[in-house]
Amino acid sequence: MSTLASILLTAAGDLAGPVIRKILGDRLGGAGGELAGKVIDVIAEKAGVPAEALPDQPPDDLQEAIVAAEPEAADILMAHVESQRLMNETLKAELDKGGPTWTWAWRPSWMWLLAFVWLYALILRPLANAAFGAAIEAVDLTILMTLTGVFTGLYMGGHTAKSIMSGLRRHPDD
Template sequence: MPIAILLPILAQIGAPILKKLLTDTLPDGLAKDLSGQVLDTIAGKLGVEPTAEAIKAAHDSDPDAVTTAVKETEAQMSTLLVQGRDGLLAREDARGNWFSWAWRPAMSWLMIWMWTWNTTILPFLNAAFKSALPAVPYDTLISFCGIWLVIYGGGHTLKSVFGKAV
């Protein structure tokens, strides 16, 4: 990948946002759009072709000019990312879709309800009314809770331990 030529330069200059934008840590379409925009902006500030090779050649001949262009581009891109994030949050709030935020607490309350039912309410009802209402099998309940814990609590942990492949 020709963009990989710039990664050591960005690391040396200290431009972590641009480095992230030029790598594949973002969704494919967004990463491609932003990486092209990053190259165009840096190249425009330097007056060279918008290619990684041209920017590297400019860095080899005048590292200070490239450092200045990269720092300015880093500031611009971080502003764009913050505006994009704020716009996304505003769109989510405007949609008013309760399910997008309510499913996680609802599932947690369901887990609490199922354990309370199995361990407290059901035995009380069976004893009080001399009935034999069946309980949720504990192996099923534990499996369901384990799956929920992996989905809700373990996803980011696995992602941080094993990287993007998980």
């Protein structure tokens, strides 16, 4: 795909197709990026050939396809920018929701605690026992797995379980 993108980049540069040049350039992930792939598909569609056949097209046909694809490429870029903006707003809303720290801090705290306990149980404790000849007692992995499962259930499935339980309470046959 990088050869194809470099050919298209050169042709777009010759035509001064600024949007296509920007999308195919390194600023948005290079030739292998999803955005670049979409633009290449649009150019191929305008040329009337599959994307793999674009390098074999005459330069004039390729330039015409790039000029024809420029408005759609701009729309693709704007959709990508809007998607990024919405994602940023969502993340910012998560951080700015306010309230007492404990209402949101329990999730990352438990994630870090569980990550450390798993690291200790599977790597640090055996290394310390081997390196120093110590006999540090192991954490029971079944308990650790149960604790991890309960946390995951609360973190990821709490609302699902709540919905199921409320649905069971309002069953039409009752």
